Amino acid sequence: MDFSYSQEQEMLRDSAAKFALKGYGFERYQSTLDQPGHCDPAVWSQMAEFGWLGLAVPEDAGGLGGSALDVALVCEALGSGMVLEPFVAGAVLPARLLSLAGGQPALLEAVASGTTQFAVAWTESGTRHDPAFCTTRAKAQSDGYMLTGRKQCVLNASNAQTLIVAARTSGEDGDENGISLFAVEASAPGVELKPYPIMGGGYAADLQFDAVKVDGSALVGSLDAGFEPLDAALDHATAAACAQALGAMSALLERTGNYLKVRKQFGTPIGSFQVLQHRLVDMFVEVEQSRSMVLMSSVRVDSSPEASVRRRAVSAAKAYLAQSSKFVAQQAVQLHGGIGVTEELDIGHYFRQLSAFGNLYGDRTWHLRRFAATPAA
Amino acid sequence: MNLDFSPEDQAFRAEVRAWIRDNVPEQAGPAIGIPSHKETQFAWERKLGQKGWLAYTWPQEFGGPGWSATQRYIFDTERALAGAPPSSPFGLAMLGPVLMKYGNDAQKQRYLPPIARGEEFWCQGYSEPGAGSDLAGLKTQAKREGEHYVVNGQKIWTTQAHWANFMFCLVRTNTEVPKQQGISFLLIDMRTPGIEIRPITTIDGHHHLNEVFLTNVRVPAENLVGDEGQGWTIAKYLLTHERTSIAGVPDSYYQLGRLREAVATDAALSEDPLVSHRLAALEVDLLALEYTNLRTLDRVAKGQPPGSESSGLKIKGTELQQAISEAQMELGGLGALPWLSPADDAHPVFAAATQRYNFLRASSIYGGTNEIQKNVLAKLLLQL
Ligand SMILES: Cc1cc2nc3c(=O)[nH]c(=O)nc-3n(C[C@H](O)[C@H](O)[C@H](O)COP(=O)(O)OP(=O)(O)OC[C@H]3O[C@@H](n4cnc5c(N)ncnc54)[C@H](O)[C@@H]3O)c2cc1C
Numbered sequence: 227m228d229f230s231y232s233q234e235q236e237m238l239r240d241s242a243a244k245f246a247l248k249g250y251g252f253e254r255y256q257s258t259l260d261q262p263g264h265c266d267p268a269v270w271s272q273m274a275e276f277g278w279l280g281l282a283v284p285e286d287a288g289g290l291g292g293s294a295l296d297v298a299l300v301c302e303a304l305g306s307g308m309v310l311e312p313f314v315a316g317a318v319l320p321a322r323l324l325s326l327a328g329g330q331p332a333l334l335e336a337v338a339s340g341t342t343q344f345a346v347a348w349t350e351s352g353t354r355h356d357p358a359f360c361t362t363r364a365k366a367q368s369d370g371y372m373l374t375g376r377k378q379c380v381l382n383a384s385n386a387q388t389l390i391v392a393a394r395t396s397g398e399d400g401d402e403n404g405i406s407l408f409a410v411e412a413s414a415p416g417v418e419l420k421p422y423p424i425m426g427g428g429y430a431a432d433l434q435f436d437a438v439k440v441d442g443s444a445l446v447g448s449l450d451a452g453f454e455p456l457d458a459a460l461d462h463a464t465a466a467a468c469a470q471a472l473g474a475m476s477a478l479l480e481r482t483g484n485y486l487k488v489r490k491q492f493g494t495p496i497g498s499f500q501v502l503q504h505r506l507v508d509m510f511v512e513v514e515q516s517r518s519m520v521l522m523s524s525v526r527v528d529s530s531p532e533a534s535v536r537r538r539a540v541s542a543a544k545a546y547l548a549q550s551s552k553f554v555a556q557q558a559v560q561l562h563g564g565i566g567v568t569e570e571l572d573i574g575h576y577f578r579q580l581s582a583f584g585n586l587y588g589d590r591t592w593h594l595r596r597f598a599a600t601p602a603a
Numbered sequence: 604m605n606l607d608f609s610p611e612d613q614a615f616r617a618e619v620r621a622w623i624r625d626n627v628p629e630q631a632g633p634a635i636g637i638p639s640h641k642e643t644q645f646a647w648e649r650k651l652g653q654k655g656w657l658a659y660t661w662p663q664e665f666g667g668p669g670w671s672a673t674q675r676y677i678f679d680t681e682r683a684l685a686g687a688p689p690s691s692p693f694g695l696a697m698l699g700p701v702l703m704k705y706g707n708d709a710q711k712q713r714y715l716p717p718i719a720r721g722e723e724f725w726c727q728g729y730s731e732p733g734a735g736s737d738l739a740g741l742k743t744q745a746k747r748e749g750e751h752y753v754v755n756g757q758k759i760w761t762t763q764a765h766w767a768n769f770m771f772c773l774v775r776t777n778t779e780v781p782k783q784q785g786i787s788f789l790l791i792d793m794r795t796p797g798i799e800i801r802p803i804t805t806i807d808g809h810h811h812l813n814e815v816f817l818t819n820v821r822v823p824a825e826n827l828v829g830d831e832g833q834g835w836t837i838a839k840y841l842l843t844h845e846r847t848s849i850a851g852v853p854d855s856y857y858q859l860g861r862l863r864e865a866v867a868t869d870a871a872l873s874e875d876p877l878v879s880h881r882l883a884a885l886e887v888d889l890l891a892l893e894y895t896n897l898r899t900l901d902r903v904a905k906g907q908p909p910g911s912e913s914s915g916l917k918i919k920g921t922e923l924q925q926a927i928s929e930a931q932m933e934l935g936g937l938g939a940l941p942w943l944s945p946a947d948d949a950h951p952v953f954a955a956a957t958q959r960y961n962f963l964r965a966s967s968i969y970g971g972t973n974e975i976q977k978n979v980l981a982k983l984l985l986q987l
Contacts, residue, residue: 349937351937351938351948352869352870352871353871354871354872354936355936378937378938378948379937379938379940379941422941422942422944423941423942423943423944424940424941424942425939425940425941425942425957425961426942430940430941432948490733491734491735491736491737491740492736492737492740493737493740496736499974501974501977502974552929556964559806559964559968560964560967560968560972560973563735563736563968563972564730564735564759564760564812564965564968564969566964566968567805567806567962567964567965567968568803568804568805568806568812569803569804569805569806569808570803570804574805574806574961575806577806577961577964578806578961581932581957581960581961582940582957584932584933585932585933585935585936585937585939585940586940589933589936590933591877591933
């Protein structure tokens with residue numbers, strides 16, 4: 227057993243941390259909030275130059291072929307620096323999905339180079355996060371397919387030129403079999419987008435597909451076999467999102483610790499009150515537990531041949547962090563007092579991001595349920 | 604012991620319910636439960652004022668309806684269950700009782716009636732950048748110059764100062780004595796030259812709070828409440844009143860009810876035993892709080908002051924408000940994520956959930972943080 231990082235991983239981690247703290251920071255975060263779609267094109271192309279957008283893209287498709295742990299290292303740094311650009315939804319998830327589904331090397335290259343923005347459209351209202359629940363339908367036609375249906379809260383959709391859409395080509399609404407993946411131009415006739423900002427920054431959109439025609443080459447991977455790659459890619463994205471949340475949690479722990487040392491009330495730093503000391507210790511313990519979960523799930527998510535091992539690991543991590551991140555975020559605000567609930571300070575912004583994290587990529591209940599239902603190997 | 608409402612109480616409830624149903628403002632933002640629409644809030648308060656029900660916790664001699672503690676509780680419950688906004692507490696629940704106890708006749712006559720009619724709106728100028736939990740550490744100075752106090756300093760976290768006609772304010776009138784003894788209680792007209800208000804946006808994305816800067820603000824000496832140096836005693840008296848109203852049981856019932864409605868619209872939620880378990884657990888906690896609240900009301904009805912038990916109500920009440928809003932956000936799933944712009948599909952409760960969840964983090968901070976409430980309880984009630 228060995229929990230140490232390789233030399234390359236140390237370097238990746240250091241450069242990501244440097245970017246997040248020195249090249250980004252709260253001011254950059256705030257100016258990104260003013261950008262359309264909460265994504266600064268300059269930062270996005272910088273991330274492409276660093277190779278991060280291609281981190282999850284296989285080498286033969288022009289990427290770095292990084293492991294989930296490599297991705298997690300970058301994500302943790304981005305989370306601690308509150309980097310708003312949609313790294314998980316716009317780079318990690320599409321890259322993993324495209325490479326796991328197979329085919330379409332040109333699309334993978336586009337992810338890595340950052341020339342095209344992607345979004346994966348899989349969530350539907352009424353699903354409660356289940357990727358097998360897919361009512362959007364794709365009907366085979368002589369020269370391709372016709373898509374009809376709705377997707378809810380598709381992350382990064384308003385920035386994306388290409389949507390990778392999960393649509394049912396056979397079977398019933400909740401079946402794992404019969405889901406296919408299609409690369410659809412966001413500007414295609416019949417695609418309607420209702421974009422909105424989401425809590426914690428970032429844009430999503432509700433999508434409507436009204437008899438959208440795509441040709442046969444739009445099919446990503448094999449017909450009816452989209453669930454397996456989608457499920458696995460979502461596990462990758464979930465593990466990455468957990469790493470990002472961990473970064474935000476550590477940042478809150480550090481900032482709160484510093485604040486307790488400098489904020490004085492009753493003639494003494496408030497960190498001298500035992501009840502606050504214990505609270506900070508509780509936060510520390512939760513951050514460490516969460517770190518363990520992030521490491522465990524990141525390693526298991528791509529080193530496990532068995533889907534059940536991967537699912538249990540990721541569900542355990544997400545269920546754990548959904549709770550611990552809320553605890554840490556709530557305590558950080560509470561211990562800052564009034565200043566903690568303002569928009570002026572970064573604390574409240576981390577708080578919002580972590581609150582949103584709990585509802586993304588499957589909530590705690592959904593993941594606990596999947597964990598319980600998945601047999602241990 | 605009798606835990607049921609009398610037939611008279613029941614009749615009273617029916618009367619209140621009917622009137623509120625006919626008069627509840629449409630666009631009150633009940634799903635959010637935070638007064639952030641000024642005009643709706645003011646119109647509703649004036650309407651209650653005309654009916655004589657705005658100052659419903661006040662005795663008749665000061666313009667209240669003279670209700671019993673039970674009747675007040677019934678009114679508050681009916682108000683909340685109808686989705687009507689709570690009245691702003693500053694004039695009614697805070698300054699009112701203070702003036703009745705410490706104010707002189709001129710002050711009572713000048714200030715109480717417009718509050719009861721909903722015509723004048725107050726804010727609370729207690730906290731300062733360096734004095735939050737340690738309120739007695741406040742620095743804003745008031746120097747007596749002839750018939751005026753000249754006030755210099757800064758207040759912060761002043762809720763709705765931008766709506767207010769007046770601010771009741773704690774100021775330091777003597778720096779030579781121990782810090783609690785040098786504080787006085789002043790009433791300040793917000794139009795006085797030298798007052799500058801700067802907005803603070805909170806993590807729900809809205810403007811409720813302000814910084815208030817006071818530069819050579821001349822306040823007539825007749826606006827001093829009580830004696831010079833009596834401010835701390837008055838401030839503490841006011842805070843016990845502030846905290847009693849903070850438990851928010853009726854509003855929590857309303858929010859829980861709204862959550863149940865939203866859950867019922869979604870089969871994935873309504874058929875899930877974990878969800879009904881969670882809702883039941885919240886309701887059980889609320890029931891415990893309700894009966895603790897009723898016991899406090901019973902004591903008040905028998906002429907005892909609310910006392911430091913109100914700190915317990917504040918702690919549990921705010922924790923429950925937070926827990927309910929957290930359930931609203933989490934059960935809302937993706938429907939709760941849109942920020943400050945409603946999504947098409949989501950139930951209104953879920954659409955408002957993140958904003959409520961965010962704002963309500965402040966509930967364990969304002970009115971004295973929950974940590975400070977625990978210190979109060981440990982010291983005064985448990986004598987530790
Ligand atoms: C939404 C909102 C509305 C408000 N409205 C008003 C208003 O209208 N008028 C007004 O005057 N004020 C208002 N306040 C201010 C509020 O009363 C203060 O924020 C509160 O008293 C805490 O003070 P602080 O923010 O300075 O935090 P601090 O006092 O700096 O506290 C920071 C942390 O330290 C903890 N702490 C401090 N001392 C101790 C101790 N001895 N033991 C244990 N823990 C301790 C606190 O609990 C908190 O967790 C409002 C605040 C908010 C958030």
